[in-house]
Amino acid sequence: MSMTKSDWQSITLSAVLLAVAACLPLTGDAYMLSIGITIAMYAVLATSWALFSGPTHYISLATAAFFGLGTYTTAIGIENGLNYWVTLPIAAILGAVLAALVGLATLRLSGVYFVIFTLGLAELVRQVVTWGQNVSGQKGLYVLTDITEVHIYWQLLVLAAIVYLTGWAIGRSRLGFALRIIGDDEEVARHSGINTSRAKILLFMVSGATAAVVGSMLAPRYIYIEPALAFTPMLSFLVVIMALLGGTGRLWGPLVGVIPFTLLWEAISASFPNQTTLLLGLSFLVIVYLLPRGFVGLIESGKRKMREREAFA
C-alpha cells in the first residue's frame, strides 16, 4: 500500500482538524461540550454506518440495537466489578457477534429482508432485556464512574480517528473493492468470484462493533440506564438521515450531514419538542427527492460545473 502525495495531504488535514476539535473543552463552555459530544457521537455512528451501507446500499436500521448492547455491556460489567476500560473491547466483540448473527440470517438474501430485520432488531433486544429485568425483578442500572464529559468527548474523538483510518484502509483493500462491485451489481460480483455474503457480513461486523463501543463510551454520561433509553429507535433513524444527508460516496460525507443536522435537531427539539417526528419524516423525503446523493453530491456537481465553465472560458 503506497501513499501518494494527496494521501499525505488528506491525512495531515484530518490530523489538524482532529487536533482543533480536541481543543473544544478548553473553551470551558459546558453547553458547547455537550453539543460536541453529540456531534462526535453521531459522526462516529454515521461514518461507520456509511462504511457498510454506503457501498452496499443495504440500509441498516439497527444502530440503536448495537448502541444499547454496548451501553448495557458497560453497565453490567461495572456493576460486576469490571474495569471500565475492559468493558469497551467486550462491547466491541459482542457487537461484532450480534452483527455476524444478523448478517448470517439476512445478508445472503435481498436487501429488503435486511432492512425489515434491522428495523425491528432494537425493539426485539429491548423486549428481551425488559423481560429479563422483569424476571430478575430489577428495573434499571446505575453507571457510576469518575469519567467526566471531557473524557467521553476525547474518547469519541479517538474512536472517530480509528473509524476514519479503518474506512480509509478498507477503501484501499480488496474488501473495499469487492464491496464497491457488490454495490454496483451483486450478480456480477458473484460471477467474478467474490464471496459476497462474507464481504457484507465482515463489514457489517465492523459497523456493529463500532456502534457498540460508542454505546459503551456514552454509558457513563447517562448515569442511570433503562431499556427505553438505551434502545431508543430514534437513534437508528437519525444516524441514517445524517449519513444520507451528508452523502455516503465519500468517507468524510456523513460528517458534512452530522454537523448541520445535529444543530438543527437540537434547536427543533428545544423549541418544538412535539414536532420532531414530523421533522424526521420530512428529512427522509427531502433526501429522496432533493438530495439523492447528499451534500457530497451537491458539492461535487458544483465543482464539475465550475470546471466546465472554466473549460469554456
Added chain:
Amino acid sequence: MDILITGLLLGGTYALIAMGLNLQYGMARIMNLANGEFLVAGGFAAFWFYTAGQVSPLLTTFIVAPLAFGLNWLIYVVMLRPLVRRAKSHGQLEVDAILTTFGLAFVSVGIMLALFGGDYFSYSYLARPITLIGDTYGLNRVTAAVAAVIICGGLWLWLNRTRAGMSIRAIAVDPKSARLVGIDVPKLSALAFALGGAVTAVGGALISTFLTLDASTGVMFTLKALVIVIMGGVGDVRGTIVAALLLGILETFVATLIDPGLTLAAAYLLFVLILLFRPQGLFGRRTT
C-alpha cells in the same frame, strides 16, 4: 383450545392487514413502510366516529375504505411513480421506496400526534362475552375476525375471477412480461397500491374495536405484516392467510404462557426460521 381460537381470531385480523401490504409490496412492488400508519389512521377514524356519533366501526369502514383508497392512490401517483420512473434498477427503487415510505410514516405519525395527542385510545364496542365451544370470547374479536374473513374472501375472488384481479396477479409474477400481453402496468400498480392501503385501513378500524392503539404503534403492525407477507411468500394470497393465522396463534401462545411483552420477539423467531429455511415463503418456489 382457548389459546388456539383466540389466536385464530387475532390471526384473521392480521390476515387482512397483511393482505393490504401484500397488495402493495407483492403486486405494486412498493415496500410500504407507512402501511401501519394507515392502520392506525383507520383505527382513529373508527374511534372518532364511535365516540362522537355512536357510529358502529363496521359502518365506519365504508367511509374509511374510499378515503384510504383515494389517499393511497394519490401517494402512489404523486410520490412513488416518479421514483419508479427514475430508478435504474430494482434495487435502487427498493431503497428509494423504503426511504420515502419511511419518511411518510414519520410524517403521518407527526400529524396524528398533532391532531390527537400521544395518548392511547380505546373504546368499548360489542365488549360482550360470547360462548364458542365451551369457552367465552369477546364479541368484538369474533366480529372483527368474521369481517376480516369476508373481506379476505372477497379479495381472493376478485384476484382470481376478475380481469383486473388476474392482471394484477400477472404483474406480481413478472411486471415486464405483463406489459407485453397488453396489461396497463402503471395504472394497475396504482390500483393495487390504493386497494392495499384501503384494506389495511379497514383492518385498522376493525382491530381498534379490541386493541388499544396510539399514534406511534403503526410501525409494530408494519413489522408484523411484513413478517407475515414474507413468511407466506410475496404476492401469494393463500400463503399470507396461513402465515397470518400461524402468527396469531404463536403470539397468543407466547403472550398467555410466557410474557405479553415478548410478542414481537415471537414474531421475530418465526421470521428468522423462515429466512434460514424457507426464504421463498411457505408455499413459494425458489426463483431461478
